[in-house]
Amino acid sequence: xxxxxxxxxxxxxxxxxxxxxxxxxxxxxxxxxxxxxxxxxxxxxxxxxxxxxxxxxxxxxxxxxxxxxxxxxxxxxxxxxxxxxxxxxxxxxxxxxxxxxxxxxxxxxxxxxxxxxxxxxxxxxxxxxxxxxxxxxxxxxxxxxxxxxxxxxxxxxxxxxxxxxxxxxxxxxxxxxxxxxxxxxxxxxxxxxxxxxxxxxxxxxxxxxxxxxxxxxxxxxxxxxxxxxxxxxxxxxxxxxxxxxxxxxxxxxxxxxxxxxxxxxxxxxxxxxxxxxxxxxxxxxxxxxxxxxxxxxxxxxxxxxxxxxx
Numbered sequence: 526x527x528x529x530x531x532x533x534x535x536x537x538x539x540x541x542x543x544x545x546x547x548x549x550x551x552x553x554x555x556x557x558x559x560x561x562x563x564x565x566x567x568x569x570x571x572x573x574x575x576x577x578x579x580x581x582x583x584x585x586x587x588x589x590x591x592x593x594x595x596x597x598x599x600x601x602x603x604x605x606x607x608x609x610x611x612x613x614x615x616x617x618x619x620x621x622x623x624x625x626x627x628x629x630x631x632x633x634x635x636x637x638x639x640x641x642x643x644x645x646x647x648x649x650x651x652x653x654x655x656x657x658x659x660x661x662x663x664x665x666x667x668x669x670x671x672x673x674x675x676x677x678x679x680x681x682x683x684x685x686x687x688x689x690x691x692x693x694x695x696x697x698x699x700x701x702x703x704x705x706x707x708x709x710x711x712x713x714x715x716x717x718x719x720x721x722x723x724x725x726x727x728x729x730x731x732x733x734x735x736x737x738x739x740x741x742x743x744x745x746x747x748x749x750x751x752x753x754x755x756x757x758x759x760x761x762x763x764x765x766x767x768x769x770x771x772x773x774x775x776x777x778x779x780x781x782x783x784x785x786x787x788x789x790x791x792x793x794x795x796x797x798x799x800x801x802x803x804x805x806x807x808x809x810x811x812x813x814x815x816x817x818x819x820x821x822x823x824x825x826x827x828x829x830x831x832x833x834x835x
Contacts, residue, residue: 526627526629527600527602527603527627527629528603528629528630528661529603529605529629529630529661529663529691529692529720530661530691530720531691531692531717531718531719531720532720533568533569533603533691533692533720533722533739533740534568534720534722534739534740535567535568535569535739535740535752535755536566536567536568536569536740536741536742536748536751536752536755537567537568537569537570537571537603537605537722537740537741537742538562538567538569538570538571538742538743538744538748538751539571539574539575539576539577539724539742539743539744540558540559540562540570540571540572540574540577540594540744541558541576541577541578541744541787541790541791541794541800542555542572542573542577542578542579542581542582542590542806543555543558543800543801543802544802544804544805544806545801545802545804546802546804548804548806548807550582550586550589550590551800551801551802552589552590552593553801554799554800554801554802555590555593555594555597556593556597557798557799557800557801558794558799558800559594559597559598560597561794561797561798561799562748562799563598563601563602565747565748565749565752566748566749566752566753566756567602567748567752568602568603568740568752569602569603569604569605569629570594570598570602570603570604570605571604571605571606571607571632571742572590572591572594572604572605572606572607573587573590573591573606573607573608574607574632574744575607575634575667575670576744576786576787576790577607578787578805578806578809579607579609581806581807581809582806584615584619587619588619588622588623588626591604591606591622591623591626591628592626595626595627595628600627603629603630604627604628604629605628605629605630605631605632605663605742606619606620606623606628606630606631606632607631607632607633607634607665608620608623608631608632608633608656609632609633609634609636609665611636613651613652613654613655614655616633616652616655616656617655617656617657619631620655620656620657620660621656621657624657624660629661630660630661630662630663630691630692631656631660631661631662631663632662632663632664632665632694633649633652633656633662633663633664633665634665634666634667634670634671635648635649635665635671635673635675636648636671636673637671637672637673639673642676642678642679645673645675645679645683646679646682646683646686649664649683649686649687649690650686650687653687653689653690656689658688658689659689660689661689661691661692662687662689662690662691662692663690663691663692663693663694663742664680664683664690664692664693664694665694665696665724666680666693666694666695666696666697667694667696667697667724668696668697668698669696669697669698670696676703677703677706677707677710680693680707681707681710681715681716684716684717684719685716685717690719691719691720692719692720692721692722692742693707693719693720693721693722694722694723694724694742695707695721695722695723695724695733695738696723696724696725696743698725698729700729700733701729701732701733701736704721704723704733704736704737704738705736705737707721707737708721708736708737720739721737721738721739722738722739722740722741722742723738723740723741723742723743724741724742724743725743725781726743726744726745726777726780726781726786727741727743727745727750727751727754727777728774728777728778728781730751730754730755730770731754731758731763731766731767731770734754734755734758734766735758735763740755741755744790745773745777745780745790746776746780746789746790746793746794746797747773747776747793747827750769750770750772750773750777753769754766754769754770757769768834769834771830772827772830772831772834773827775823775826775827776820776823776824776827779819779820779823780793784810785810785812785816787805787809787810788803788805788809788810788811788812788816789812789816789820791803791804791805792812792817792820793820793824
C-alpha cells in the first residue's frame with residue numbers, strides 16, 4: 526500500500542467531482558479526469574475536498590467515487606481523501622473504508638466551533654483516535670473557510686503529539702510568515718519536519734515555495750501551471766518559475782472568486798475535455814454569459830503569454 530509520509534512533495538491536485546447534466550455521479554468522467562490530471566504531471570490526487578463538493582455526496586457515493594479513482598490510478602500516485610465531518614463516528618468509518626480500499630492518507634479540517642488553542646489540540650487528539658494511529662493524517666489549515674485560526678505554535682504542538690500527522694495543507698491567507706515559522710522550527714531541530722503543501726488555488730505558489738513549501742495541494746483548471754512552477758523552482762530556475770506563474774495568474778485570480786470559482790474551474794475542465802459536463806450539484810453556482818466571455822478572454826490572453834515566454 527502506498528502511504529503518505531513526511532517526505533511528500535510535488536502537486537496533489539484537488540479533484541473535482543464530475544456529475545452528469547441531471548446531477549448524477551459521472552464515473553466515466555471520473556476516469557477521464559484522473560488520466561487528465563496524471564497526464565498534466567500530478568504527483569498525487571486529493572478527493573472529497575472542499576472544492577470537490579464532498580458535502581453534496583451521500584456516504585455511498587463518496588465510497589463509490591474513491592473506489593473508482595483508486596481502481597483507475599492502480600497505485601500510480603498516492604490518493605488522499607478528505608474525511609472532515611461533524612462527528613467522529615462517520616469520520617472513523619469513512620477513514621477505515623478508504624484506507625482499506627487503498628488510499629494513502631486522510632485529510633481533516635477543524636470544525637468552526639473551535640475557539641481556543643487547547644480546543645484545537647484536543648480536537649486533533651480525538652481525530653487521531655477516530656482514524657487510527659496507523660492512518661497518515663493531513664491537517665487542513667484553511668481559516669478563510671473554517672473560521673478557525675491555528676497558530677504555528679499550535680500546529681507544531683499537534684505535530685509533536687501525533688506521529689501520524691505527516692502533512693500540513695497550508696491555506697492561511699496571508700500565510701507566508703506562518704509557513705516560514707513552521708519551517709524555521711524544523712530547520713532548527715525544534716520540531717519534526719513534515720510535508721507542507723499549499724492551497725488557495727496556487728495564487729501564492731512561487732513565494733510559498735521560496736518560504737519552504739514542498740509543493741501544492743489545490744485545484745486549478747490548468748494543473749500543469751502548478752506542476753511546471755514547482756518543477757522549475759525545484760530545479761533552481763526561480764525566475765522561470767515566476768514567469769510561468771505570471772502567465773496563468775489572471776485566470777487563477779479569476780477562478781479563485783468565492784462563489785463562482787468552482788463553476789469556472791468545471792467550465793474550463795469540460796472545455797479541455799477532462800470531464801463531460803461542467804454541472805455543479807445543487808445548490809451550486811452557474812456561469813452567466815458575461816462570465817463565460819471573461820473566461821474565454823482570459824484563456825486567450827494566457828495562451829498568448831505562454832507563447833511569448835516559450
